[in-house]
Amino acid sequence: MREKIVLIDGHSILNRAFYGVPDLTNSEGLHTNAVYGFLNIMFKILDEEKPEYLTVTFDVHAPTFRHEMYQEYKGTRKPMAEELRQQVPVIKEVLKAMNIEIIEQAGLEADDLLGTISHQCEKEGLDVSIISGDRDTLQLTTEHIKVRIPKTKQGKTEIEDYLAADVKERYGVTPTEFIDVKALMGDTSDNIPGVPGIGEKTATKIIQEYKTIENAYEHVDELKPPRASKNLKEFWEQAQMSKTLATIRLDAETEFDLNGARHGNPYTKEAHELFQKLQFKNLLGRFDVETSANDVEATFCEVTGKAAIEKIFKEAEKAEKVGVAFSKDKGNVLPLFAHPSGIGRIALCYTEKKTVTIPCDMEMDFETLAGMISGLAEKVKVFSMCGLKESLNYLPQAKRENSFDVIVAAYLLNPLKSDYDYEDVAREQLGLLIDEKTEESTKACYEAYTAYMAVEPLNRKMEETGMTKLFREIEMPLVFTLYEMEQAGIHVEGEALKAYGDQLGNRIVELEKEIYDMAGETFNINSPKQLGVILFEKLEMPHAKKTKTGYSTAADVLDKLAPEYPIVAKILEYRQLTKLKSTYADGLATFIGPDGRIHGKFNQTITATGRISSTEPNLQNIPVRMELGRLIRKVFVPKEGCVFVDADYSQIELRILAHCSGDEQLIQAYREARDIHRMTASQVFHVPFDEVTDLQRRNAKAVNFGIVYGISSFGLSQDLSITRKEAARYIEHYFETYPGIKTFLDQCVADAKEKGYAVTLFGRRRPVPELKSSNFMQRSFGERVAMNAPIQGTAADIIKIAMIRVSDEMKKQNMKSRMILQVHDELLIEAAEEEVDEVKKILKEEMEHAASLSVPLLADMHTGKNWYEAK
Structure with missing residues (x-):
């Protein structure tokens, strides 16, 4: 039985994986899709081949004879995409951690190394499998050298296999003749010029008849079609050069040592740590249980019995902080003493060395345990959970001042993710990857442990990024405000x-x-x-x-x-x-619930800009553009004895733009309470203020709001149904009118490019990785984000401050009225009829003074017997 070696063309497979696998990044913003795809291909090959030897070859970016020839004929190869380039050292680090032999040698390209090593191994009696995305390697095939070409589609790998006989059957020529075919037809992807006018079919026919380009040249006058004959004469030197470029060396001096390529167990502890860092959760199952188990599990235990549980809580009360998790047991049958929602156990961590899970049972049912946890929330210095809002219903004694939501904190540090759970925080902040097959009781411990342990790194990172105040004074109080709004609901x-x-x-x-x-x-x-x-x-x-x-x-x-x-x-x-x-x-x-009200969810960890979103159902997306759509608001009504008071910020984003840009003309206009859109129309269209038409005002309004979103001339032309040239002229005149805005927006983009993020007036950061993309459309999107994020994010911060203050003031005055809905810049209050005037006063005071800007913040207010009337 012949032994086998697998040779992998490193750059080729990495490149193929990069373009075949959707973009992935880890929590540090490192692109990982090429590495992930490479490993999937490699593991598939290793599972199939089970080789005794394994080696990966890489190009060294140093001048070689063939590179010099490329430059002479076609210039250098297209530069590698930055997102791919940064992954090259990563895959090498991973391979080294897996004890896989890497060969790279100055003066030799990867395919020359493959050619030389494969033929050397064949002579030593080995079967060889070459894994490459480059069809040039087909020339290397023999009876014992196989070329395997992977294709990655939507994360799945398919492989084409070729021995020498397969090349002959597929292409009609032998592996060595394959070189001559390529010399004639060329290869733009490889910068091989070939002979103009000779395509694959013609090249194949010529080589099938004459075997080599040299023999074909000796019979050049006999070649068909005549154009091929003429062009081969004219470009004979280029054809010779193309053959040299296409030929892979078989006799290069290499540093390859077969003993060093011996393939052992690649699933090392070092590799496992790297896979965790790269967040390749799906690949961790390949590692032995002993290697992949987190040491922290040794500190988990289950506690039952009233005396033992009471002892645990007494110890926890003395701790600086506690981490808590409510865990739902899976299955259709609820434990007898569980909560109706399915919560069947509580996990508690109060020291790094001890995390306990407590199941609900006869001695300690859910209500009793939840009451003990609620008491704990009131007493300890830091009470931490993963997703606190969802558990506040069981924690009446929980306080804003000492509560900590690790999900909210993690979101602030990385708001680009659309969803967060405790496993994400465990991975990103603690380096823990939790196996999906873990038992529910253990998962509960992990969640409590994460809530406890992540507080310190999250606090440190928020301090480093200047977001501690944002977290303490806006986001954490908002958790309680949103919970109260969800509980209140809205009557339908x-x-x-x-x-x-x-x-x-x-x-x-x-x-x-x-x-x-x-x-x-x-x-x-x-x-x-x-x-x-x-x-x-x-x-x-x-x-x-x-x-x-x-x-x-x-x-x-x-x-x-x-x-x-x-x-x-x-x-x-x-x-x-x-x-x-x-x-x-x-x-x-x-x-609609049994109480006739809709209790939707308000989410603060979904949008990248910091805006609150609404789900189950989305009440922020009620149509407003068409009358029949607006009419649905009539079905939303206050409870008996109440009316709706609706307060809406007037042009908040434009006002923030005026403040941030410092544009004197815009600031002065707002201070004088002038019609901004009419004034803009007057300036842009060069007509007196009093003669501006309704159409001109509408168009100016589109420009005003479009500028906030970094609108392009194309986008504006589409919105206004005008030519792109006209739209560009509108924008040009706009910036002439408000020069401070152009300066500010340009600076936003420059700052985001330098720092990697945009920032609001309150310190909220919005990373903008698109600015470094090799894709023009992505970079353009990034520029629009860099312009808009500081404005929209600041507006989101201001409305959140207003919500907290309005809610607090109504509670302080022990009012019956309550805030029930937020739609971007709008707040809806279900106000007791006798409290309407006081509610309006509170709304005006808190909304208009939520931030101190160089222009006044204004809130428009309306009342009604339904949401339609109030709006």
Whole structure:
């Protein structure tokens, strides 16, 4: 039985993985997709091949004979993407930690090393598998040298295998003849020029007949077609050079030692630590249990019995801090003494060396244990949890002053993640990767341990990044404010909602009939394929965009057609109404609780800018652009004896822009309470203030708000239905009007490029990794983010401060009124009728003084018997 060696073309496989695996980054912002993809390919090969020897070759970025020739003919290769370049040393570090032999040698390219080593090993009686994404390596195949070419698609790896006979069957030439084919046809990806006018088919036919380019040149006048004959004569020197470029060396002097390539156990402790750091959770299962188990598990234990549990709590009361977790047991059958929600145990950590899990049982049911935890929350200096808001219902004695939510803190440090859980915090802050197969009781201990141990590193990092005050004075108090809003909920008239849905349904039926009549036939309006055929084939409308599946019927396409084609306007209305019905009229009904109220969730760890988001359901996305959409607000009503008071910041983002930019003209306009949009129109369109038309004001409004979001001339032209040139002129005149804004926005981008993040007035950071992307579109997006994040993030901070203060003041005065909804810059209060004037006073005071800016903050207020009237 012949022994086997696997040779991996390092740069080639890393490159292939980089473009085949979606972008990944670890908590430190390091791109890891190429490394992850490389390892998946390598493990797949090792599982299949089970080789005795393993070596990975890499190019050394130093001049070689072939590199010099590349420069002479085609210049240097396309530079490596920065996101890929930074992963090269990482994969080398990982391979070394796995005790895998790496060969890289100045003066030799990786494929020359592969060629020489593979033939040396074949002579020594080994079977060889070369793993490469470069088809040049097919020339190396023999009966005992196999080339395996991986393809990574959506994270999955497929492999093509070639021995010499396979190359002959697939390409019609032998492995050595394959070199000559490439010399004739060239290879733009490898900067091999070849002979102009000779493609793969012609090159293959020539080499099949003449075997080599030299022999073909001797019969050059006989070559077919005549163009190939003419071009080979003219570019003969280039063909020779191309053959040299395409030929992989088999006799290079290498430092390869077969004994050093002996493949042992790659799953070392050092490799495991690296995999944790890189957050390759899915690959950790390859390591032995002894290697992958966290030492911290030895400090976990279960405690039962009233006396033992009471002893634990007495010890915990003396601790500086405690970490707590409420754990839900999986399964359909709840433990007898668990909470109805499924919480069947509580975990508690009060020292690094001890974490306990306490199951609910006859001696200590959930209510008793939760009461003890609530008492603990009041007494200790730091009470820490992962996602505190979700547990506040069980902790009536919990206080803002000593509470710590590690999820919120971790989010502040890395707001780009759309979701956080305790496992993320354990990995990022403590270097712990928790196996998904871990038992529930152990997971509960991990969560409590994480809540306890992560406080110190999170505090340190918030101090280093200047976000401690933001965390203490805004985010942590907000946890309690949002909890109270969720508990309060908002009342919905179920019958009115049903009637609204029926109204929508009737109009949808009418629209269907009208659309069918205008189309001259019935079809599935919701099918883009069928709709495309109707619009662009039967009705022959312009602006058709053909895709793989048919014509595009996206909103931007239909919006262009709607003004001239009534059927399209009706289709757009149909789409809006069907979405209204399914998402709101029908969708909201499922969230109405037994008390007739919707208790949605407000999330503070989802958006990158710091804005609060709303889910289950999303009450921040109630349609406002069309009247029929706005009407749904009528079903939201206050409870008996109350009215709604709605307070909305007036142009808060523009006011923040005025403050941050220091633009004197904009600041003065706000101080004088002038109509900003009319004034902007007057300046941009060069007309007297009193002669500005409504259209000019609307266009100026689009520019004003667009500038805040870093709008481009293209984006503005689309919004205003004007040419890109006109839009560019609007923007140019805008910056001439407000020069301070242009300076400020440019500085925002420059600062973000230098620091890697944008920052709000309150110190909130928004990382902008897109600015370093090799992709132009990504960089452009990053520039818009750098301009907008300080403005939108500051607005988010201000509304949060206002929410906390309004809620606190109403509680301080022991009022019946309560805050029930926040929609970006808007607060909705369910106010007792006798408290309306005081509520308005509190809203005005707290909202308008939430921040001290160089321009006044203004809040508009309205009251109503439903949300529609109040808005």
